[in-house]
Amino acid sequence: MQTYLSYLSRILHEGTRTPDRTGTGTLSVFGAHLSFDLQQGFPLLTTKRVWMRGIVAELLWFLDGGTNICPLVEQGVSIWTDWPLRRYREATGEAISQDDFEQRICDDADFAAEWGELGPVYGKQWRNFDGVDQLARLVEGLRFNPHSRRHLVSAWHPAQVDAMALPPCHYAFQCHVESVPDGPDRLSLMWQQRSVDSFLGLPFNMASYALLTHLLADQTGYAPGMLHFSGGNCHIYENHREQVRTQLQRTPYALPTLTVDTAPSLFDYTPEHIHLHDYTHHPALPAPIAV
Numbered sequence: 001m002q003t004y005l006s007y008l009s010r011i012l013h014e015g016t017r018t019p020d021r022t023g024t025g026t027l028s029v030f031g032a033h034l035s036f037d038l039q040q041g042f043p044l045l046t047t048k049r050v051w052m053r054g055i056v057a058e059l060l061w062f063l064d065g066g067t068n069i070c071p072l073v074e075q076g077v078s079i080w081t082d083w084p085l086r087r088y089r090e091a092t093g094e095a096i097s098q099d100d101f102e103q104r105i106c107d108d109a110d111f112a113a114e115w116g117e118l119g120p121v122y123g124k125q126w127r128n129f130d131g132v133d134q135l136a137r138l139v140e141g142l143r144f145n146p147h148s149r150r151h152l153v154s155a156w157h158p159a160q161v162d163a164m165a166l167p168p169c170h171y172a173f174q175c176h177v178e179s180v181p182d183g184p185d186r187l188s189l190m191w192q193q194r195s196v197d198s199f200l201g202l203p204f205n206m207a208s209y210a211l212l213t214h215l216l217a218d219q220t221g222y223a224p225g226m227l228h229f230s231g232g233n234c235h236i237y238e239n240h241r242e243q244v245r246t247q248l249q250r251t252p253y254a255l256p257t258l259t260v261d262t263a264p265s266l267f268d269y270t271p272e273h274i275h276l277h278d279y280t281h282h283p284a285l286p287a288p289i290a291v
């Protein structure tokens with residue numbers, strides 16, 4: 001995890017003060033690459049608590065093709081609530097609390113359909129990009145044509161980005177199968193991210209794509225290989241600087257490991273199939289999210 005801490009330190013020391021859409025202000029660099037060997041452990045930060053249950057819920061929601069916050073909210077996961085909540089407050093002028101908004105999303109299906117929808121975001125594009133189930137195709141391709149160089153999934157649909165609550169930040173990923181002498185072939189994954197909230201978002205994204213690699217490997221019979229991140233605008237929000245400094249003073253613990261119980265298909269996993277082992281971490285570092 002030293003690689004993530006060095007990345008944060010680079011933004012802190014070399015980053016340029018840049019205004020941003022949310023009005024928060026950032027320090028940013030353009031262009032960064034991080035690599036993790038999934039054989040060496042599961043890349044969940046140990047220098048603060050990272051909320052794995054929320055990450056699992058979000059990824060399974062993407063895999064299910066979900067674009068409405070309702071199933072997340074029902075599991076107590078609020079990471080996507082801010083955007084629909086703001087839309088509701090602006091449209092109605094009602095000063096509803098987050099708790100009351102989430103309660104209505106859970107209790108009233110019509111309300112959820114109207115106000116909990118994020119538009120054609122990740123889940124939609126992964127499972128139904130103009131009629132193409134990109135994930136089903138990916139699994140078939142990995143199984144039957146492993147050495148293809150076209151194992152690519154795109155969430156960036158130019159004709160639909162304006163209809164999304166937030167255009168995709170991690171907008172594409174590619175898989176790669178590699179032969180290993182005296183061992184099972186390995187499945188690696190690289191994801192592209194145009195905009196990177198390095199303190200709050202990236203730890204989620206790293207764990208989420210690591211988990212996706214484990215699930216794909218489980219479905220295709222490969223061992224998890226390397227995970228690569230390629231970032232465009234990599235930033236630290238001004239109001240995360242203190243938390244970043246605290247984190248940089250902490251010494252990482254050994255990484256946890258992850259095991260997966262096999263499910264009938266990529267679309268049948270539940271949180272009960274996913275087991276995180278030996279996760280030792282420093283205390284949580286709360287920080288405000290820029291909306």
Ligand SMILES: Nc1nc(=O)c2c([nH]1)NC[C@@H]1CN(c3ccc(C(=O)N[C@@H](CCC(=O)O)C(=O)O)cc3)CN21
Pocket residue numbers: 050051054079080166197200201202204284285286287289290291
């Ligand atoms: N500015 C911004 N950063 C993001 O990372 C981000 C967005 N917006 N918008 C869409 C999604 C939502 N994601 C989120 C949203 C919230 C947390 C968050 O608040 N995490 C906290 C606490 C989680 C909890 O325990 O409830 C954390 O400490 O990691 C993380 C990722 C990632 N994305």
Ligand SMILES: O=c1ccn([C@H]2C[C@H](O)[C@@H](COP(=O)(O)O)O2)c(=O)[nH]1
Pocket residue numbers: 021022166167169170195196197198200201202205290
């Ligand atoms: O998975 C995600 C989703 C979002 N983010 C961050 C990156 C930016 O800080 C904001 C998005 O704002 P834009 O103006 O659309 O770039 O959300 C992330 O890091 N990871």
